[in-house]
Amino acid sequence: MTFVNTYLPFISSIVSFAFAYFILVRYFRKGRGNHLLLWGIGMIFYGIGGFCEGFYGAFGWNPLVFRLWYLFGAILVAAWLGQGTVFLLAKKNWARGLMVALFIGSLYGAFKVFTAQLDPGLLTTSLHTGSELSGHAIVTSGVRGLTPIFNLYGTVTLVGGAIYSAWIFFRKRVLFHRTIGNILIATGALAPAFGGAFSRMGIPAALYIGELLGAVLMFIGFWRATTPLSEPAAVAQPVPGD
Numbered sequence: 001m002t003f004v005n006t007y008l009p010f011i012s013s014i015v016s017f018a019f020a021y022f023i024l025v026r027y028f029r030k031g032r033g034n035h036l037l038l039w040g041i042g043m044i045f046y047g048i049g050g051f052c053e054g055f056y057g058a059f060g061w062n063p064l065v066f067r068l069w070y071l072f073g074a075i076l077v078a079a080w081l082g083q084g085t086v087f088l089l090a091k092k093n094w095a096r097g098l099m100v101a102l103f104i105g106s107l108y109g110a111f112k113v114f115t116a117q118l119d120p121g122l123l124t125t126s127l128h129t130g131s132e133l134s135g136h137a138i139v140t141s142g143v144r145g146l147t148p149i150f151n152l153y154g155t156v157t158l159v160g161g162a163i164y165s166a167w168i169f170f171r172k173r174v175l176f177h178r179t180i181g182n183i184l185i186a187t188g189a190l191a192p193a194f195g196g197a198f199s200r201m202g203i204p205a206a207l208y209i210g211e212l213l214g215a216v217l218m219f220i221g222f223w224r225a226t227t228p229l230s231e232p233a234a235v236a237q238p239v240p241g242d
Contacts, residue, residue, distance in 0.1 A: 005057035008208040013050030015215040020044045023222070034095075038084030039222075042077055043215075049073020050211060063118055071113045075147050076106055078154025081189070085161035102153075109146050116143045155189065162186035162221075181225025188217030 020043035027036035052069030087095045166182035169175050195210015
């Protein structure tokens with residue numbers, strides 16, 4: 001058990017759950033906002049993924065924990081966060097249609113993950129890189145192919161939506177705090193991907209650092225985007241934080 005593969009994931013989990021609480025409290029106070037509900041759910045998934053990584057680092061292999069990590073941390077988290085941005089920026093019909101597809105896909109993913117054959121003997125290191133763990137432990141075909149589909153959708157919608165919103169406010173020269181907030185959200189959303197890339201280059205700790213940095217940056221970005229300032233009224237363009 002080391003600080004890197006145990007405590008960093010647990011810290012990421014705590015930050016993620018705190019962020020989810022912050023979002024969901026805002027959702028229930030407003031009594032509306034599907035984007036807030038989905039972001040809250042997405043950050044709960046983020047927290048579950050971090051907890052499972054910390055558990056693995058502290059106590060070793062556990063089939064249930066592994067399946068939970070793979071489903072929530074590797075497959076679903078980015079897509080559900082991105083779907084929140086879709087509800088914020090896209091037309092309602094498009095958002096609802098994509099939500100139905102995501103929900104059905106998530107159920108299918110859960111079925112495949114919880115029926116997949118696992119082989120703990122193929123795990124050769126206690127400090128995994130994410131891709132190594134998922135690539136070796138799941139033997140049954142058809143599971144690993146889901147991950148890039150969900151992650152691509154989540155990255156395009158979450159990062160793309162945040163960048164688009166930041167550009168809108170920057171171009172209009174209004175609500176500069178929301179420009180900064182959305183830039184931080186986009187950066188935070190990309191941090192785990194960069195961490196995973198460096199981990200595959202032989203720096204395993206980068207994955208956990210990227211995940212923690214991502215949770216912190218998105219939390220700060222959301223808080224910054226939702227903090228009212230004495231500025232001119234914004235254009236009628238929804239952005240993360242509304």
